[in-house]
Amino acid sequence: MARLVVVSNRVPVPKARGTAAGGLAVALKDLLTPGAMWFGWSGRLTANPSPQPAIVEARGVTYATVDLTPDAYRGFYVGFANGALWPLLHFRLGLMHFRREDYEGYLSVNQSFAASLAPMLQGDDTVWAHDYHLIPFARLLRKQGFGGRLGFFLHVPFVPPSMIEAMPVARELVADLCAYDLVGFQTEEHARDFRDCAQRMLGATVEGEWIRLAGRRVRAFADPIGIDAQAFAQDAARAEGDKEVLRVAESLSSRALAIGVDRLDYSKGLPHRFEAFGRLIEKHPEHKRRIHFLQICPRSREEVDEYRKLRTELDRLAGRINGRFSEFDWTPLRYSTRGAPRSTLAGLYRLGRIGVVTPLRDGMNLVAKEFVAAQSDEDPGVLVLSQFAGAAQDLTEALIVNPFDPDAIADAMHVALTMPLSERQERHAVLKEKVLRTTAEAYCRRFIDALEAPAVARAA
Structure with missing residues (x-):
């Protein structure tokens, strides 16, 4: 079985006396078996972060984290992810604050994530990225030469074309999501809105849950998350x-x-x-x-x-x-x-x-x-x-x-x-x-089974 590599904005690195588990950590606990890796931001801000991830091993799982500079944090996290994307995806256009420099900072952090993770990956790894912080990640990781399976799950809502078009870089965001092999949403309504965006904004062909675009196919489906x-x-x-x-x-x-x-x-x-x-x-x-x-x-x-x-x-x-x-x-x-x-x-x-x-x-x-x-x-x-x-x-x-x-x-x-x-x-x-x-375990298994299914192929 391929190694699972989880990528998220924050990584809940286990501490010596245990750590409070967030929602994502609780949901993924059954998948984080020995040999798996979790990669993302450490939560630390430093003036000169190392490009080499810090490594912690716990119960056979590798936790790999990178630091951010204060400027990178402000542009990536405060500015674009939570100042523009969060309100947009929650249907609050009046609260969306778009600044081109924040978007550039968002791309830059995603690029640094891809550059730091790529040397650690094996060719048959399955990479599962989570949430709106990492929309461009698949495209940028592909540029680093990774050819394995890439999945993405959006934990927040998605919006219809008439709303996402208010975002000046909406077309780029939709195209970046299409760079994944599998995109999961909490409800069929959100998955359908994404497929509609790909069709209307990119000229993609939609056949059921499948999007055909530029010689590739990506599946967009509903996979509601649960709890134990x-x-x-x-x-x-x-x-x-x-x-x-x-x-x-x-x-x-x-x-x-x-x-x-x-x-x-x-x-x-x-x-x-x-x-x-x-x-x-x-x-x-x-x-x-x-x-x-x-x-x-x-x-x-x-x-x-x-x-x-x-x-x-x-x-x-x-x-x-x-x-x-x-x-x-x-x-x-x-x-x-x-x-x-x-x-x-x-x-x-x-x-x-x-x-x-x-x-x-x-x-x-x-x-x-x-x-x-x-x-x-x-x-x-x-x-x-x-x-x-x-x-x-x-x-x-x-x-x-x-x-x-x-x-x-x-x-x-x-x-x-x-x-x-x-x-x-x-x-x-x-x-x-x-x-x-509808448990957390069922949610994880549905996604991984779909991502590793033979039908999920990047070539059309």
Whole structure:
């Protein structure tokens, strides 16, 4: 079997005492068997980075990382990846800031990644690149002489031609994605939008999932990511004894808990969610003093202006809601920008009567699946889920809402709070079966099997 080489923006290098596993590390753990390699940025900024990757071996897996200069980081990561691509791919054109020099910095970092990795590759390696930071990577790695299989998975949404055309380098981005042998998306809608872009912008021929362009074929397909739901359910049950979880449970004083867990990001619909909770108490006063809403949203990308503005807005909304509705012994909205260990989150989800997952756009949103997995079968909570999260394509037994409508979210929360136990159990049983079936392991195996299939050939 060919060696697997994973390439991503950041590499979670294991530390001596263990390291907190991010979403991608958790998803790929079954593929990272002895002999595999993971390559990418170390997370360090240095004035004179070495072109030679730093190597760490752990459990038979090679972790190879390179440093970036501060200027490279600003252009590649802050400027183009998160200042232009992220808002574009989340349908927020008004927040897209394109600067030609940032795009050049983005290409330069991808070029340095390709140049650093190429000498380490073997001819029969299978290379799997991840996410919007690495769109040009395949083309640049090919220029270094690599002839093996190259796959790419986009963890965030993709947009239709009418929207991506607002990006001045849209044609180059679509053409670069076509340099891969296989491109995976979270939903069929995103895959179809990409195929439409290749056809409309590049003149490619599309036949089902296949794109034919310039004597090559590339397959664009949907491969929804999942979680290890069985393990997460076990973590949630064990975490009932976690000190943090016990403190939250005691503080509820038998009140219901609505919970949201998101990175602090404008794509997550947090202001709409806060407003919805205020509307719930206003429209349905019978829930006053009978529910707490806990929103956990760790800070991120604080060097980007929009993220700082978002935090200020959430501070204002939380203060307004609590100032209007709180009483001496009841603060309705709890809002924390501190992160929490994955095991603690599992226990907090299990406490939740309502899981509120209402992003304005999301590739998948694994919080929705984690909330379902964490619930007890005997007395499960209810998932309120945005129609624009990729998870909504499968988790149809959730209460599906338009995240731009605070009143619709409030009404769904009211339905969740008043739903009979029998209906909660019926919905949960179907959702849990789906989450157990669409696992992280199944996601990885589908992608690698498709990438290594004989039909995936670069020659048409």
